[in-house]
Amino acid sequence: MMSGQTGPxxxxxxxxxxxxxxxxxxxxxxxxxxxxxxxxQSWTTGQLIExxxxxxxxxxxxxxQVAVEMYHSIFAIKITSKRSLVYHSWVTLSSTLLGxxxxxxxxxLLAVGIVHVMTLEKSLMPxxxxxxxxxxxxxxxxxxxxxxxxxxxxxxxxxxxxTYLCFFPVTISMVKGLRSPQVIQLDLMRTYxxxxxxxxxxxxxxxxxxxxxxxxxxxxxxxxxxxxxxxxPTGAQAxxxxxxxxxxxxxxxxxxxxxxxxxxxVAAILVVIVGWCERRVLARMGxxx
Amino acid sequence: MTLKQVVNNxxxxxxxxxxxxxxxxxxxxFQTADGPVYALSDVDLTIEEGDFVSxxxxxxxxxxxxxxxxxxxxxxxxxxxxxxxxTPHEAREKRAYGYxxxxxxxLPWRSIERNVTLPLEIMEISKEERVKRxxxxxxxxxxxxxxxxxxxxxxxxxxxxxxxxxxxxxDADLLLMDEPFGxxxxxxxxxxxxxxxxxxxxxxxxxxxxxxxxxxAVYLSSKIVVMSPRPGRIIDVIETDFPKDRxxxxxxxxxxxxxxxxxxxxxxxxxxxxx
Numbered sequence: 351m352m353s354g355q356t357g358p359x360x361x362x363x364x365x366x367x368x369x370x371x372x373x374x375x376x377x378x379x380x381x382x383x384x385x386x387x388x389x390x391q392s393w394t395t396g397q398l399i400e401x402x403x404x405x406x407x408x409x410x411x412x413x414x415q416v417a418v419e420m421y422h423s424i425f426a427i428k429i430t431s432k433r434s435l436v437y438h439s440w441v442t443l444s445s446t447l448l449g450x451x452x453x454x455x456x457x458x459l460l461a462v463g464i465v466h467v468m469t470l471e472k473s474l475m476p477x478x479x480x481x482x483x484x485x486x487x488x489x490x491x492x493x494x495x496x497x498x499x500x501x502x503x504x505x506x507x508x509x510x511x512x513t514y515l516c517f518f519p520v521t522i523s524m525v526k527g528l529r530s531p532q533v534i535q536l537d538l539m540r541t542y543x544x545x546x547x548x549x550x551x552x553x554x555x556x557x558x559x560x561x562x563x564x565x566x567x568x569x570x571x572x573x574x575x576x577x578x579x580x581x582x583p584t585g586a587q588a589x590x591x592x593x594x595x596x597x598x599x600x601x602x603x604x605x606x607x608x609x610x611x612x613x614x615x616v617a618a619i620l621v622v623i624v625g626w627c628e629r630r631v632l633a634r635m636g637x638x639x
Numbered sequence: 640m641t642l643k644q645v646v647n648n649x650x651x652x653x654x655x656x657x658x659x660x661x662x663x664x665x666x667x668x669f670q671t672a673d674g675p676v677y678a679l680s681d682v683d684l685t686i687e688e689g690d691f692v693s694x695x696x697x698x699x700x701x702x703x704x705x706x707x708x709x710x711x712x713x714x715x716x717x718x719x720x721x722x723x724x725x726t727p728h729e730a731r732e733k734r735a736y737g738y739x740x741x742x743x744x745x746l747p748w749r750s751i752e753r754n755v756t757l758p759l760e761i762m763e764i765s766k767e768e769r770v771k772r773x774x775x776x777x778x779x780x781x782x783x784x785x786x787x788x789x790x791x792x793x794x795x796x797x798x799x800x801x802x803x804x805x806x807x808x809x810d811a812d813l814l815l816m817d818e819p820f821g822x823x824x825x826x827x828x829x830x831x832x833x834x835x836x837x838x839x840x841x842x843x844x845x846x847x848x849x850x851x852x853x854x855x856a857v858y859l860s861s862k863i864v865v866m867s868p869r870p871g872r873i874i875d876v877i878e879t880d881f882p883k884d885r886x887x888x889x890x891x892x893x894x895x896x897x898x899x900x901x902x903x904x905x906x907x908x909x910x911x912x913x914x
Contacts, residue, residue: 635748
């Protein structure tokens with residue numbers, strides 16, 4: 351499977367890099383030409399291209415500039431330093447994972463309630479859905495401020511925002527998954543006089559596993575987004591979100607892009623880990639591979 | 640032996656056997672948006688210990704519904720029904736019957752053995768005992784050696800056999816089967832019919848068997864219940880007297896053909912007021 355995908359993925363990657371370089375040259379050229387004019391300097395096209403890819407604060411930094419910055423801030427700096435991306439990633443990752451854990455638990459519990467109790471479906475489901483119509487950028491600062499006012503700071507408020515985002519896909523999928531057993535399978539459990547609890551463990555929960563993992567992949571990625579959003583209103587203390595915000599305060603575009611790419615890599619790794627767990631669990635459940 | 644003799648022999652037999660299922664004036668009406676549907680009307684039937692009773696009739700005649708009422712998967716709206724002297728609900732609580740559905744309904748994430756032990760797990764029987772009983776049940780349906788396979792690795796016929804093993808695993812005396820071989824081809828079906836007869840002869844269970852195949856009903860049964868639709872009701876009950884160790888060859892005998900003819904006549908009579 352990997353060998354089948356590697357080729358196409360590489361082609362897309364190369365195309366993106368080429369586009370990126372072309373874009374960087376064109377977007378940075380006006381400021382560069384401006385600079386030449388002010389210095390009363392003559393220039394050639396070759397020189398222009400070279401200089402547009404080596405600016406300090408380019409409008410669009412070139413890939414290699416971002417790569418150098420990322421290498422520098424990930425590997426060259428001590429990870430305890432405030433300038434290390436590893437440090438900032440860890441800050442974001444810890445609240446992502448906490449929020450993901452709580453959100454998944456909350457999502458599953460809500461789904462179990464909704465599937466088993468008729469009144470909960472009628473009363474909770476509309477709230478679950480409308481909770482996601484509120485823009486997270488609007489509610490995130492309020493969560494930080496309100497929790498801060500009662501003395502909860504740091505990791506937890508960010509995790510709450512992650513939880514707020516990621517319980518939703520889990521609830522929706524699990525409601526569907528827990529209801530996925532066929533009538534004939536439910537009848538079968540009834541002929542054994544199985545209790546609700548036994549039907550849940552032996553039939554409903556295993557049936558819901560594929561649904562759960564599909565939603566967990568979405569949940570872990572938006573959990574990371576939630577954590578980054580949660581770091582923006584705290585005044586850029588720590589985390590990838592803080593790094594993004596600081597970068598934009600000081601026009602450090604290279605810093606912004608490297609934080610951005612790091613966030614994307616972290617998200618990709620998290621999704622891959624969930625996918626790996628999914629394959630392990632489903633293989634144990636005898637799914638054809 | 641002519642049909643008359645067969646039927647007479649049955650009539651002369653002493654009625655000393657215990658009634659496993661006793662149904663009197665049973666009716667079931669579904670209330671739907673289009674008005675009431677009379678699924679069952681005025682059904683009287685006794686199934687005795689060791690009987691192999693087939694329910695045959697066109698679709699919509701209530702044969703499956705009747706089986707589901709016996710299993711307490713559906714509740715009658717009128718009349719009386721008792722299973723081993725108690726209500727179907729109490730019988731279900733006592734796990735008095737094993738039910739085989741139209742489809743195997745195996746849980747795809749469990750191996751064959753763990754599918755067979757599912758009811759035993761629910762009944763909280765020890766693991767050692769569960770494995771032992773699964774072995775025995777799988778042997779009865781000739782599936783030993785397939786314990787560790789998953790359902791998708793088995794053919795349709797084997798899956799249905801596994802589901803029969805599952806129904807046998809907790810050794811209920813009553814076996815309810817709802818067109819278990821309906822989805823299988825003729826050859827597999829003949830083979831499974833033979834196996835089922837052997838199993839019945841060996842275990843002396845009481846079997847209630849829903850089918851829409853006349854040869855299957857006549858071949859398997861000690862009692863054939865012919866049903867008719869709208870409203871679902873019993874129009875004929877035919878008792879046969881073939882030996883328990885009958886083989887597929889009896890299908891060529893005049894007695895067999897005569898009973899099959901009577902079943903067909905019954906079905907036709909039931910249908911006539913339809914058209």
